[in-house]
Amino acid sequence: GQSLEQPSEVTAVEGAIVQINCTYQTSGFYGLSWYQQHDGGAPTFLSYNALDGLEETGRFSSFLSRSDSYGYLLLQELQMKDSASYFCAVRSGTDKLIFGTGTRLQVFP
């Protein structure tokens, strides 16, 4: 079967750095995406990795290791507004995304 595993919950304080891991097992792989979803809101795109390495976008960075079927999202200088659920998603082919189980991030003052 196809699966993407993430920790269910992560907590941190404002200003800290947090890493959310994602391990995947899929029949095909074209890229790993990350989406943010606030409670009651819609998922919004954060980042995409098709090749190994680190992609940086402001306070957020995303890493991919295809040989390890592993990636992570790194959030720096955490702010209260970063409290949300974060989903990794794999494009395994034909433009469909398979979403991970989601990680709920709680940022405390």
Next chain:
Amino acid sequence: EADIYQTPRYLVIGTGKKITLECSQTMGHDKMYWYQQDPGMELHLIHYSYGVNSTEKGDLSSESTVSRIRTEHFPLTLESARPSHTSQYLCASSETGSGTDTQYFGPGTRLTVL
């Protein structure tokens, strides 16, 4: 900013009723998707479309049906709603050839079947 709309935002309905959840996008995207998501849980793909007159079932079996008569419109229909259909339904769209395969999501319809 993504221009994808869903109506209604909230719907409470009795068992056995027929319902249609509307989804429209003004970005001209050829691909559209329907996901089902329970609170705090992952998104499950239930239907997708690669263009007009193209629809496919997703990875999660669903009793709903979809149609794609116009590029911008992708409604989802439940012929006979049941309490097990209670969930949030999210519509999304994406553009062919987009290097990042970004999907843009609508605000969702939260459906409750009594």
